[in-house]
Amino acid sequence: MQGQAGENKRETHRVLIAIPAYGEEKSIGAIVAKVRQRLPYDVVVVNDGSPDGTSSAARNAGAITLDLPCNLGIGGALQTAYQFARDRGYDALVRIDADGQHEVDDIPGVLDPVLRGQADAAIGSRFLGGNEYRASIPRIFGIRFFRWLVRSNTGYRVTDPTSGFFAINRRMIEFYSRHYPSDYPEVDAYILMHRLRATTVEVPVRMYERAEGKSSISMSRALYYMVKVTLSFLINRIRRFA
Amino acid sequence: MTRITILSVSASAILLLYILEMVRRRKLREEYSILWLAGGVIMLLFSLKRNWLEWVSNAVGIYYPPSFLFLIGMLFILLILIHFSITISRLYQMNKKMAQDLALLKQEKEEKSE
Numbered sequence: 001m002q003g004q005a006g007e008n009k010r011e012t013h014r015v016l017i018a019i020p021a022y023g024e025e026k027s028i029g030a031i032v033a034k035v036r037q038r039l040p041y042d043v044v045v046v047n048d049g050s051p052d053g054t055s056s057a058a059r060n061a062g063a064i065t066l067d068l069p070c071n072l073g074i075g076g077a078l079q080t081a082y083q084f085a086r087d088r089g090y091d092a093l094v095r096i097d098a099d100g101q102h103e104v105d106d107i108p109g110v111l112d113p114v115l116r117g118q119a120d121a122a123i124g125s126r127f128l129g130g131n132e133y134r135a136s137i138p139r140i141f142g143i144r145f146f147r148w149l150v151r152s153n154t155g156y157r158v159t160d161p162t163s164g165f166f167a168i169n170r171r172m173i174e175f176y177s178r179h180y181p182s183d184y185p186e187v188d189a190y191i192l193m194h195r196l197r198a199t200t201v202e203v204p205v206r207m208y209e210r211a212e213g214k215s216s217i218s219m220s221r222a223l224y225y226m227v228k229v230t231l232s233f234l235i236n237r238i239r240r241f242a
Numbered sequence: 243m244t245r246i247t248i249l250s251v252s253a254s255a256i257l258l259l260y261i262l263e264m265v266r267r268r269k270l271r272e273e274y275s276i277l278w279l280a281g282g283v284i285m286l287l288f289s290l291k292r293n294w295l296e297w298v299s300n301a302v303g304i305y306y307p308p309s310f311l312f313l314i315g316m317l318f319i320l321l322i323l324i325h326f327s328i329t330i331s332r333l334y335q336m337n338k339k340m341a342q343d344l345a346l347l348k349q350e351k352e353e354k355s356e
């Protein structure tokens with residue numbers, strides 16, 4: 001698998017596409033295959049302890065798979081991919097979702113500022129570039145709240161603070177390998193980047209709603225999300241990092 | 243001895259003996275028994291020495307001395323629960339680290355056997 005990736009490698013940069021997955025055996029194969037077909041990069045799928053065929057579907061489509069023995073949450077799964085990228089000497093890492101929410105063809109656009117050394121992290125935003133994205137009223141409220149939280153605490157002016165579509169360079173990979181939130185990591189990441197004095201840039205991307213509509217989280221879950229993220233965000237502001 | 247004295251003395255004595263027995267049988271680590279033993283000893287002392295209890299209660303302005311015992315008991319339980327939360331968080335961190343290392347090692351092993 002590694003040999004294959006080496007053969008069709010055209011660029012000097014080694015890039016890893018990381019996809020955390022839980023119970024995505026139906027969609028994961030197509031996404032991995034699409035990335036492998038369009039881009040000269042290695043794909044790693046972190047199976048977050050799902051009991052279904054997620055792992056074998058990913059492997060059959062040409063991904064490297066990391067199987068967690070138990071469910072760690074999306075941040076814990078992603079951190080495993082960062083550790084893998086760190087150990088294997090990748091220069092950059094792009095995270096996309098396993099449910100088809102992110103457009104594979106947008107990966108080069110997100111990756112570009114990082115590979116050219118313009119930013120430590122590039123984050124895909126669904127609100128830039130005139131892309132149409134319809135969101136429910138509570139979600140818009142949440143996004144506005146997090147925009148304000150991020151801007152008032154870090155100075156980063158972001159349009160899409162909860163975006164899970166991003167690229168990071170070697171420096172961020174190494175830091176995240178050691179420090180990364182276990183769940184709901186996206187907003188929290190801005191504090192970590194701020195603490196590192198990392199440079200960030202937003203890039204317009206397309207985002208699709210989940211087909212099954214599983215992501216329409218309930219009101220109590222959404223409230224828990226807001227409280228948990230705000231708390232860990234503020235604590236990370238005053239926390240020590242070794 | 244009043245009935246309340248007999249009751250609280252025997253309750254704290256049973257607690258102490260039970261904790262010691264659990265430690266002896268290695269069902270409870272010494273590290274975690276310390277808080278329980280300290281709580282038990284203090285309860286036992288105050289149950290036996292009623293005048294100590296009265297003195298301390300007066301000093302902090304509690305008019306019914308046995309309710310000071312309840313206060314001590316509650317504070318100990320609170321302390322022990324916080325201790326548990328910290329321990330669980332530490333266990334989670336260890337568990338996460340092990341799961342991640344295991345996944346990385348498994349992948350490395352598969353790669354070598356290919």
